[in-house]
Amino acid sequence: MSLTIDQVAEGQALPELGYDVTATTVVLGALASRDWRPMHHDYKFATVRNGTQDIFLNTPNLAAWFERYITDWTGPRGRIGRMTFRMRDSVYPEDRMVFTATVTAVTTDDHGCAWADLDISVSVDDETAGQRLCCTCTARVAIPTDESDNPWARKGQNWTP
């Protein structure tokens, strides 16, 4: 049901995730995160006022996409401790966004919690630029050491994300 740390190695690539973004994807994600700002649902505001080519995915929803991508890989016992991401370009309707990732480190902390560090990228196909890099993310996710381990049971000093 869930990945264990012995199945993870530095340099390992995660399975790719591709998703065709629509205006509904953008609007649903914005409203799901209670982000009412118009550049995430109002084409005219986004293009005329903000100067972007269309409405675009909002930051909290991108975080949720990263979460989905990571836990698709780890399974439900995987517990994200930290993620940092940088928006380099926007994801627009009609983009096909593609998530890829590599394991950059596998460690165990002083409390016996096993961690995988990930470098994740989101790119979209672009007619003129080929692949357009939209967002990069580094994430740290706790992964069970074995079938009996449960990172979600960690609290206080035993959880150091």
Next chain:
Amino acid sequence: MSESSLPAEITDLIGQNQYPKTATFPVERSYSYNTLSATENGNPLYWDDAIADELTGGMTVPPTTLSLWMRPHRWEPGATEEQVALQVHFDLKEKLGLPEAIMSDNTLILHEPVRPGDVISHHQILRSVSDEKTTKLGTGRFWAIDIEYHNQDGELVGIESYTGFGYARPAEAGA
């Protein structure tokens, strides 16, 4: 223009806890499904009560929904203007005369799981404001804002850090 030329009303705010606030509504399982649906996230931890009971001692909500539980209603009775999240960000736009803004970086550090029924509180801390920069969007400044979130028992549930870029588009800058 250097950071030292920032108005004192802004430099004085760096490092200060601002806008402490407690949510006016509890965390809702039903609303968390909007995020799961928007991202087609089938993690059984959030769909299967038996798995939630086994792993997290009951249902939790996706940790990346952290900020949404503090986002205000866009309108509520008595409000005289649009209600916005991350007020420090909007304060900076206004005080620096930068009409547009985007978020460029976001960090989430996740602690205690958030559960349906929790009532979340937070406060905002301005960490820094950059020198003036010019990007393809326009000329403006980057700023870093931390938000610390606690539950009703005072437990830290997460820390979120945003880097925003407030800017004027070229035509506006020259106006």
